[in-house]
Amino acid sequence: MNNPAANCSFTQMTLDRVSNKRKDDEWLLAQLAQENCQIIPVCHNSFFFVENDLFILQGESKYKILTSELTSKVKTHQLVFLGINDSTPIFAIDISSIEEAELPNVFSNNLELVNLRATLALTSHEQASILGFANNLLHWNKSNRFCGFCGTATQANNGGHSISCTNSECKKEIFPRTDPVVIMLVEYKPENGPVQCLLAEHDRSPEMCASTLAGFVDPAETLEQGVIREVKEEVGLNVYDVEYVKSQPWPFPSSLMLGFYAKTNDPTIKIDDDEIRDAKWFTADEVRAFSNWGDEDEHYKIPRKGSIARYLIDTWLEAN
Ligand SMILES: [Zn+2]
Structure with a gap:
């Protein structure tokens, strides 16, 4: 199911833009x-x-x-x-x-x-x-x-x-604008037990589709501050070690997804955001048991192949 080497959609531009x-x-x-x-x-x-x-x-x-x-x-x-x-x-x-x-x-x-x-x-x-x-x-x-x-x-x-x-x-x-969006996989390592990642069901996604958190960067905000603020707003967690991973143009119409990993010491989730239906901690083995995007069963679904959310999750699974 997992193939971190798979390319994210919209990232393989072959055109020479000859901007001069x-x-x-x-x-x-x-x-x-x-x-x-x-x-x-x-x-x-x-x-x-x-x-x-x-x-x-x-x-x-x-x-x-x-x-x-x-x-x-x-x-x-x-x-x-x-x-x-x-x-x-x-x-x-x-x-x-x-x-x-x-x-x-x-x-x-x-x-x-x-x-x-x-x-x-x-x-x-x-x-x-x-x-x-x-x-x-x-x-x-x-x-x-x-x-x-x-x-x-x-x-x-x-x-x-x-x-x-x-x-x-x-x-x-x-000049053309690009709207930065931070998208992040948050992990928590309990004292005893395997490391876990936080995945959420977004209000606009079908039931049982679990994905990473994401949000637009505010004006005059660093990307790292955007990650910290979004995670706090969406699930009430304080994160640290915010680490940039990869980007993906998301032309619907002009976003640039900027993928991050982040860690937290306190796993207490507090959902105070209309956009999140539910959020939970999952071990790598639990995520590996997810169904594929589009499957019609009662299990959690992994995000669609080609999305940066999927890339972040697949890469995290490789390491855990
Ligand atoms: Zn004018």
Whole structure:
């Protein structure tokens, strides 16, 4: 059941982001015009699949979408440059504004729309990383079409990697945001008996799904302070030896999960948080007896493969 070597989803990015070159609109247009250029259409955070393959616009088919003048397209928030895969330029385009009934006229193929989370079952780790990136960047562009300072319309620059206010008095420039989330496995070693880890049933998860604690980092807070505060708030424990383990982009739409281990001396759990239904201490052997995510039985379930929660638990099991 446990395979700590398995990659976390969204962590295997193969694209060269060529961040120096994407500042140049002429260079971007030359990439778009390349025969092998690929454009990934995105519609309301979902992607198109033909049977089980991702649908990509390339060759002549990309011009079905790029009907308006290309120069203006790269300044809108709809088209973003993701990077170069080997020698293939890859873009993503938000086509949410096209009416669903119109889609079959735009694409002749028999397409199925699959939301980002569900694409994980259909894609490699490498492809999922690119789709996550596309979702994250397009969502950010869509959310920033107007300046937060003066309310004027904005324009996208750098292939959608920065946005500037078009008001000449303001010219405010903003960059994509990432929302840090700390996620932590807390352990307790009783004087007599095996070490235990704390796993919780989260309110938004199905019954009997036990996972690590997690929460957004507050403004002006270190990651370590975030871990200490979240554990205290969610289950009333004081933790120490907060140790960083691994990170995972979580593009729903723009989080970065930062995984930690932490220890406590006092195992008394006090749940004072709406988001936690239950929390318990488990030995490694008890966790090894958990059912898999998605199993339909009465046992506790381990988190989904590919999640950083699963990685933290699997790595902890290896050591214990
Ligand atoms: Zn402005």
